[in-house]
Amino acid sequence: MGSVFRPAANFWASLALLFLALALVAFSLVVWLWPRSDSARRVNWAPAQPVPFSHQHHVSGLGIDCRHCHNAVEVSANAGMPPTYTCMTCHSQIWTNAALLEPVRNSLRDDRPLVWRRVTDVPDFVYFDHSIHIAKGVGCSSCHGDVANMALTYKAKSMTMQFCLDCHRDPGPRLRPKDKIFDTSWTRDATTPAPEVLLALYGAPQRNLTDCSICHR
Incomplete structure (x- = not known):
């Protein structure tokens, strides 16, 4: 009666188990290390703001x-x-029509603070x-x-x-x-x-x- 599995089956099964073990180790490391990384904590990351203040x-x-x-x-x-009034102390005199500062002018006009x-x-x-x-x-x-x-x-x-x-x-x-x-x-x-x-x-x-x-x- 012939064998169900070929001789190479042991090799492929062992290789599959090895890759599975490596995948589990890699996954565990990612789960443990990622929250502790600078990327996860957004270090060196500049969030988008209502005005690109420099x-x-x-x-x-x-x-x-x-x-x-x-x-x-x-x-x-x-x-x-700073409240909008602080910004407008200067920007009511300079860059008064700059498109970049439209949110600041709108904030003053509508009496709504910039978020x-x-x-x-x-x-x-x-x-x-x-x-x-x-x-x-x-x-x-x-x-x-x-x-x-x-x-x-x-x-x-x-x-x-x-x-x-x-x-x-x-x-x-x-x-x-x-x-x-x-x-x-x-x-x-x-x-x-x-x-x-x-x-x-x-x-x-x-x-x-x-x-x-x-x-x-």
């Missing part, structure tokens, strides 16, 4: 201070977004206060990157729990002089005070900054 033009080019638009950053948990898409965020279960970070010497670029030179604003940092913990475990090297906090292109150099000096200057808290209650309230 920090490079307004900050680096025209010298407008961050606080002119984000006027709550030193006193509130939220940095604040900007959030670029950098943390989950709802994370508490973050801009004002305390500014008060303790953490510069804007530590979380937002070199915003002043971004033609379109994109997410520069992952904003993961690990990202925050790296700083909270050793904040000294991340601190900067008060006059450099809003300078997003600033980097440490030989004239920068030592981390220990900056920690003392800002009165860094003695409590453990990795306590769960710091960020989860």
Whole structure:
């Protein structure tokens, strides 16, 4: 009586099982790694906005201070977004008919705020206060990157729990002089005070900054 399977069947069955095992391993790696990747967290991604606002033009080019638009950053948990009236302070005089700024003019005319898409965020279960970070010497670029030179604003940092913990475990090297906090292109150099000096200057808290209650309230 003849065999049901040819001798090569064992080879093909083994090969199929090998490919199945490799596929399962690859799938598991993708499922585990993808949520942890910069792509999944949209790092270096600039979301579409109602107006393609350029920090490079307004900050680096025209010298407008961050606080002119984000006027709550030193006193509130939220940095604040500028109302249309702030934009129209200048644009009622310049680029008054530019098609690019039609949404801004419509916003003023209809008394409806522009809806900007959030670029950098943390989950709802994370508490973050801009004002305390500014008060303790953490510069804007530590979380937002070199915003002043971004033609379109994109997410520069992952904003993961690990990202925050790296700083909270050793904040000294991340601190900067008060006059450099809003300078997003600033980097440490030989004239920068030592981390220990900056920690003392800002009165860094003695409590453990990795306590769960710091960020989860």
